[in-house]
Amino acid sequence: MIRVPPRVRTSTWLIAACVVALAIAWPLLSTNRYLLTVATLIALNAIGASSLHLIIRTGLVSLAHAAFMGIGAYAAVLTLMRLHWPFPLNLLAGIAAPALVALIIGPILLRLSGKYFVLVTFLFGEIVRLTLTDWQSLTGGANGIFGIPPPMAALADSLSFYYFVLALAVLCVGLVARLLVSEFGRAIDALREAEPLAECSGIPVTRFKVIAFVIGCGLVGLEGGAANLSAALRRSDRLHLRAIAQSGGDERGRGHGASGGSADRHGVHRRPARVAERLRRAAAGPVRDHPTGGDGGHARRDRRPLGAPRPARYGRRPGRGGRGMTAPPPAAALLRIAGLSRQFGGLKAVNDLSFDVAGGEILGIIGPNGAGKTTAVNLISGIIRPSGGTVTFGGENVTGLAPHRLARRGLVRTFQATTVYDKRTVRENALRGAFLRLYPDFLHSLLGTRRARRLRAEAEAQVEQLLDWLGLRDVADSVAGNLPYGYQKSLGIVVALAAEPHLILFDEPVAGLSAAEADHVRDTLARVRARGITAVVIDHNMRFIAGLCDRVVVLHHGQELAQGRPAEVLADARVIEAYLGTGHGAARRRRA
């Protein structure tokens, strides 16, 4: 019986209802002007706090939030006074202007890791403040703009203005709450907790962060715009807004205490994409992949048999379902690595690496420490960009694609270190791996439509099967971090499998495991292969690799040293030399 606790407890609904009722009713009991002003400010702050909370939930602390409020405020007021836009329109301008700015700088800034993001937003806030102060002709400088007329006659009165702001606040807080509870929100949680893991399950990390950032900045612009409809414009007070952020999470009782610390630990700073390259990709059009109708991910027993003819074009056929995967690629040479290189300064970590992986086989990659195995895996799985060479998957050139795009094409990986989301249960971990199956699209996810619910149910069923198959049913409700290490490694494999991949890269799957646990993993991998999934396994452990893999590639100093069946490769004198030193290779040759 699938027991997924409802995301919003009844008690939360009750509290929210009480708060709103109180907020509506209290002016009937008191006509205190001062209290009314304070209550209006509280409602306005609620907008700002919830919008900042949305941004912080992605794991990034934005210190530029007040700057966006200022942009929104000035946009709303200036469109009203200079361009004479009518009332609701100028407020919309107040939302659109900061959202637009966020959309422009977001994709660049949101690639930075946590601490640099904080610094950049801090400085950005200062720049905005300076700009607004110095651009006297536009903004009236430090003195501000006076004589802002009330937007509508109906809102001229403080009480009706309060109710107006209250309505806005309820809408905004409700929107943010709904977002965070939806599939989108769950994906945000995943990428906050372990970004590389999330991305390799198909979550488009940067895009989601940008969406959250843009919405958050737009909403705080609304606060700025609304706040200034009844007073002379003041220069936005950045200190004011930061103090709110702290109480923001508690105020709505929903925040899990945005773990900013873990965001910093897991934040990855990728080399920023060059603008031209990103423009080129954008011009090539968004890739919308849908699973084929018949490929329902329930039981992948009947995979395309080996040796079947390859389709003319690696198809992206539209179909029902979530943002799913593409058709199974041809069997021969599923993954082709050609001339792959990566340089770090003067060090060639990977140098002109070439090998093929046929569909359905298990390829091992071994090599002594520092041979470049981890770099090679990171290059293939899209974590870092190669300096040269190509990666071809299913006939398509996927060199340098981000991990989530590779996941959509059916290429996933497991991790050596952060294998699982350790604060979540086993079941939740697996469900996160099934992101591609269960995520409808933004709108459906936001509205919680029937389609969203259906996809989720399908994914849950699939995950149950998966957990059953790999013997994790008993611990399905345990928190992953509490499990023994061997179980966590198995869970990492489950997370990868949940994405219904065609090929899995296993990064040191038995590192740190006892012999018995390693045997268990080996059996699991054999069963994975029996399901038709291709595997590339990177490890040190010769015995493990020899017992499992069909073919082996040996790396040394970033280059391929030998390739072939395990028995041949491991008897190769050069390989022995690489592992044990020069004397031993010669001894081996003498004995042979």
Add this chain to the structure above:
Amino acid sequence: MLSPVLLGQVLVNGLSLSAIYVLIALGFTLLFGIMRVVNFAHGAFAMLGGYALFYLYGVFKLPYVLAVPLGAAIVAVASLVLEFLVFRWFYQKMLQSMIGLLGLNLAIEFSAVLVWDVYQRSIPPAFPGVIRLGGLILPADRLMVIGIALVVLAAFWLFMRRTRYGLAMRAAAQDVEIAQSQGIDTRFVYRLAFVIAIFMAALAGGLYAQIYSLSPFMGDRPLLVAFVVVILGGMGSIPGAALGGVILGFTESFLSTFYGASVSSFVSFGVVILLLIVRPWGLLGTPESLRP
């Protein structure tokens, strides 16, 4: 237009600004490099140094060369209370430190408002008048600022390079756990680094307050400067802080003389933001390692 006299003044101005900026940035980068805290309250300590100088020199009329370091020392030692109450909870926790120390900054600034008032004061200049050097006319107080800053920086360099405790601090900056396992008392090193950092901030604050003016919020600008310099030079890199301070000081002096203060600020921030995007480890820092 570019007469030697003007150039000379821009140069001296640039040098004195650089000196102050390097002092502020060094303290900031020390706190980051060793304890991994981003001291958002750094400007507040500079402000306290300004008030210390105001009282010691302006009110009690102590000799200038005594008042400057003494004021800074008083602020540094008194701040150990804050180290015990606030800072030590945030060591090695960068993101939490940012938020927490942001709050501390507010607390200190507004406590200053309560104790003193918001109005700007000025500290009487130490050496009014000018020095004529060849054909150049150079303000004497700026030269004094340069002199004091150079002495302090030299002392700092000697300490870090030539003493055991300096070595211990450098070791802790590279790797705290290894340093601990080698027998270095990191608690002591942290406190020492804190005192040195605040000393330099307060010293710089006093000099800054003399050049500009003193108010509870005067620290905002030095804080920004510290950020810009440290990011420019590389967070955690001491030579980087020095380089960044010099670059910023001269750039500001030049730009604000010929183009105005706003342009100068705009350019500095703009360049730093670009740098953060393209090369976040700054000019002399080390790149962040990518995580698999």
